[in-house]
Amino acid sequence: MKNTDKISITAALTAATCTLLGTTALQPVQAQEEPGWDFNTSLLYYAESDDRVQDLSLKTLSRRTFVDDRILSLGLTVDALTGATPNGALPQSFPQTFTKPSGKNTFTTPPGEFPIDDSFRDTRVAISADWEQPLGRLYAMNVGVSASAEYDYLHLGVNAKLSRDFNNRNTTLSGGFAFASDQLDPVGGVPDPLTQMRNVRDDDDGNGGRASNDSKEILDLVLGITQVMSRNFLMQFNYSYSDSSGYLNDPYKILTSVDPITGEAVPVPQIPGTEGPSHLNYYENRPDTRSKHSLYTQGKYYMNGKVLDASYRYMTDDWEIDSHTIDMRLRWPIGDDKYLEPHLRFYTQTAAEFYQISLVDDGQPLPEYASADYRLADFDAITAGLKFGWKTGGGNDMSVRLELYSQSGNVSPSQLIGSQADQDVYPDMDAIIFQYSYMFGK
């Protein structure tokens, strides 16, 4: 049976209607759907190897487009975090015991393993609101507020951006700032920097005389240029400056103090009737200011249907960390409502000047700053992933992406003492990122 579904009967139907209604011609219909809300929802499963951090996250972004391109965006994120990151202490050839941050009990790590406090549970809720609107024909502005809360952390932030078009919208200059004020309420109080890990206590207020909280402020400035290179090629260049000040330490991170010859953790005599750390370790300390500069350039290139998205970022800061990031995606359409998007990302960074894998118990005074947090070390990371997107029957967009992210550290031999040389001193990590997202609405 020939397919009559695709034939247009509009002309015949219009003629028959005009005859029926006795009119010669009908004015063409003028109807347009009022843009309503459109929604972008996603479920993320992030899990690191050997049961370190796991995050199950639900994100929604609701956008309401008002007449003349004025847009309100409301964001909500709920993260359920379990598992924990290494606390900075080094694995030893013997078991080690540590006091938990709450100061109420201890946990023991078997030999050869990175000490991890797995009692870590956290639920994080983040909300954001953002208003975007053109100002006249050449300017556009964007203002937003954000807030997020965890059991030990509260973030409040504002941001604003102004952009202006030049030479027929081929060049757009934009400038923006973001200011955040965060407050930390660590479990067991704020540890005094570079002091020894405490024994278990049973005093009532739980903080053992420590300050209960501390705060930090972050100011971000971004200057950007978006430049149309050709009909298929668009580029963006951003310079951003970020200045943080206040309590920048991680309250739960420590450094193992080792014997200057053997490189092994120094045991701590345990007074009978008390419980506490089995070996010598100190809480970390970082400078209370940090200023970062970064240059970012991104290009989008259209190759009859396929879109290449490549970006490079260079960052340097006054903690002597330099980093390079290369990120590439290629969107490969399949038919007219599906696509595949492979993703490749390379990242490398140098260590912070005060990063060290351990302290040395040689009677000398402790350094002013020291941290064994693996995120401040010299390491490389690679992300490889694939995203598949498709249009649903109702014309909405769905997508699924699966990515592997792996970090590997490079600790310079000069830092290694005694037995550390033939031991694992950097907690390499692999993680999977699985995200399903569904865009529907208007």
Added chain:
Amino acid sequence: MSRVRPDRSIRVDAGDRCLRGQFSAMASPCEVLVDSDDIVAAERLTSLVADEAWRIEDKFSRYSPGNIIDRINTAGGEGVQVDDETAQLIDFSVTLNELSDGRFDITSGVLRRVWRFDGSNNIPTRHAVSDVMKHIGWHRVDWTSPILAMAPGMEIDLGGIGKEYAVDRCAGLLRNTTDAACLINFGGDLVATGKPRLRDAWQVGIEALNAQEQKSDRLVNLVIGGLATSGDARRFLMHNGIRFSHILDPTTGWPVPDAPRSITVAADSCTQAGMLSTLGMLKGAQAEAFLDAQGVQFWCNRGDGAVP
């Protein structure tokens, strides 16, 4: 069944930045929105529209004994002479019958003798359906205008065209009598004659019943033209897990498989919008492809919560 005298009163009150005349006709709540603050004129226009709607209802409704439809359906095979308006409606339905390969057929009303869409699971037997099919099919009708003759047992029903036709007829009347922009809405089938002065457009909600049967209204800004919806998410049958929509294919006598729950179309007139939405429903799974080819704006709700 004694016919309760229908309430034929009209009421005019203040609508949203316009005057709103209300009455009921064709078993639907009807309203006329007039973009003016002259209450006397609004009353006159509302009664003008209401009288026309009631005239068409009395003339073509299946429930009014003695009207032209009743005389045709009880002629027992004799030829019946029809007036010009009826002839035009019949000619229009013949065109629709051709354009839809026989799926739009005004003789298919008798299928209701075997199909009752009450959400239950009583499906007629194959035998019962084929029995009633003997009385269906425009090809069985002898129509040489203005005489129409049908075998006994056959019936015609203009319900599929009547409401939209009435809306457009009333719009024509209003265009000739007032410059004020008006919106005529007969139970969801509507037409707008022009842009209201104080607003960009008339705001009309499309009832998109999604899976959880909550209404999620999507708004359309209508300036000129018609909007019609066909399909009723509440009328269906469930039989061993399969949902049978109430849209029956006159060429088979069985419900159209994979018919959407409802379709709303925007077109130059309410009649065109109504016909395209009905033909869309009859296309079942191909509804979207068919309506895309017609180059009209439409909203097809398949009840999966996602309406394009």
Added chain:
Amino acid sequence: MRQLGLLSAVLLLSWQASVADNATFNITDHEGKVVVLDFWASWCVPCRRSFPWLNEMHAKYGDDGLVIIGVNLDQEQSEAEAFLQEFPAQFQIHYDESKALATQYEVVAMPSSYVLGPDGEVLKRHYGFKVKKQEEYEAAIVAALEKLK
């Protein structure tokens, strides 16, 4: 008065706006009329929003001497026709294939509309289309039409 080519007669079916062939456009064709040249393209969202208003202006002032011409700047004419199927235009459409007209009127934004007086001189220029500014655009047309009286 700049000499421009002859616009071929555009037969406009009320419900099916067909795109005129790409003969060059000639302003003298509309001697003694107010012409609104509206440059648009199918992929441009604000252009889509301006069509209902242009239709309304055509209906309102068509017989007072206003001629609206939608100059299409799509790369492919088929894209323009697909757009017109869904958003019918009551006014004339001209397909500026060589983009000569767009260059001549120095179009800097999409959409751009120019109100030309009876002698073809540009009286008013609007870049972009803001629903909020519809009254302002209409006022410019009414002012131009005054010149015809």
Added chain:
Amino acid sequence: MIISRFVAVLLALGILSGCSSMGVEPWERDVLAKEEMQLTTDAIEAATDDHIYFSKEASSGGRGFGGGGCGCN
């Protein structure tokens, strides 16, 4: 360190020279208007990545403001 200096200079050059000559006419923006050609095609994926890398690495942001707002690093 030399590479990073060189790269920084390259970028600065890119910024300065990018303005005048290049570009398209307003009616040649059909490709640039496509959804997949926007600088950020999936806002949630971008925010997710910014946040993950903010909590696992010492650098952040670049495209926009840093992924911050948590005690996760």
